[in-house]
Amino acid sequence: MTRRAVIAGIGHYLPERIVENAEFEATLDTSDEWIRSRSGIERRHFAAEGETTSNMATKAAQNALADAGMTADDIDAIVVATSTADLTFPSAATMVQAQLGMTKGFAFDVQAVCAGFVYALSNANALVASGQADKVLVIGAETFSKIMDWTDRSTCVLFGDGAGALVLEAQEGAGTSDDRGILATDLNSDGRFKDLLYVDGGVSTQNTGHLRMQGNQVFRHAVEKLASTAQTSLERAGLGADDVDWIVPHQANIRIIQGTAKKMGLPMDKVVVTVQDHGNTSAASIPLALSVGKARGQIKQGDLIVTEAIGGGLAWGSVVLRW
Incomplete structure (x- = not known):
């Protein structure tokens, strides 16, 4: 028998404020058509004044x-x-831990930008597989609206706020690819590409900073690296693209999502897409998409799912799991 980390529950939270593309037309040289055609994004949610990442993470965790x-x-x-x-x-x-009223166990953050949830899920899987934990809350939550340069139309229209969470529970499996739970993971990074996507500030520079991105270069790396990491995870699980029921990718840009699916040889009707409604919510995007996919009735128990993401670092990775 093999100890597996199985998804026992999932939920998400989105701030009340919805920002349509047209709202940017008053302050930027842009339009709804320009944003949609280049990103697939139609709207996004922004956190309210005083609404923080830990607040949103807690609400997603409660769900x-x-x-x-x-x-x-x-x-x-x-x-x-x-x-x-x-x-x-x-x-x-730890702030989520307190807000939930949880007084035992342990809590920590993982920072890998848009690839963060894949990294967190991989680490949580290791905790379960090793017996260090039986039940783990894995959360992706971001308030990227706080680090936007509102004069930069190439970035500020792309990002949104939100949170998604899932509960991993230890269960015994047969040790085959038919098991429910996380079957394989793959993590990668290459710090040489830092300047392609970063925030130009931080604690040691005493400057909060804003997000900066070389969009064309990120796109070029994204499609190749996402397809490659997904294939690696599938091979580690003893599976292939034909076995996949759903790709649930990082929701950054519809063209990246389409390009990755094409490179993997999978049709778009096997891809859960939420980027049109949420924009790029960084580490929150995969759990948000998983939660919405389940709520829509797309994702069902027994389905084989591939999640993959790439973010600043560059950092990228994938997880293969059976729902």
Whole structure:
């Protein structure tokens, strides 16, 4: 028998404020058509004044716990993927722990920008597989609206805020690709490409900074690296593209999503797409898409899912799991 990390529940949270593309026309040389044609984005959510990453993460976690039929007392660990934590320290995860009323176990953040949730899921899987935890909350949450340069039309129209969460629970499997749960992971990074996507500030520079991106270069790396990491995870699981029921990719740009699916030889009707409604929510985008995909009735128990993401670093990776 093999100890597997199985998804027991999932949930998400989106801020109330919805920002349509047309709202940017008053302050930028842009249009709804320009944004849609280049990104596939139609609208996004922005956090309210005083609404923080940990607040949103907690609400998503509460929804995931309710879906799993659990309470915070059942959880052994919390892993939060974010690049926009409330404070320099403590971690957003410990703040979520407190807001949930969880007084045991441990909590920590993972920072790999848009690839953060894949990194967090891989780390949480290791905690379960090794026996260090039986039930883990894995959360992706971001308030990227706080690091936008509102004069840069090439970036500020692309990002949104939100949170998604899932509960991983240890279950015994047969050790085959038919098992439910996480079957394989693949993580990568290459710091030589830092300047393609970064924030030009931080604690040691005493400057909050804004997001900067070389969009064309990121696109070129994204399609190749996402397809490659997905293939690596599938091979590690002893599976192939023909076995995939759903790709649930990082929701950055519809052209990247389409290009990756094409490179993998899979049709778009096997891809869960939410970028039109959420924009790029960085580490929150995959759990948001998983939660919405389940709510839509697309994702069902037994489905084989590939998630993949790339973000600043560059950092990229993938997870193959059976729902």
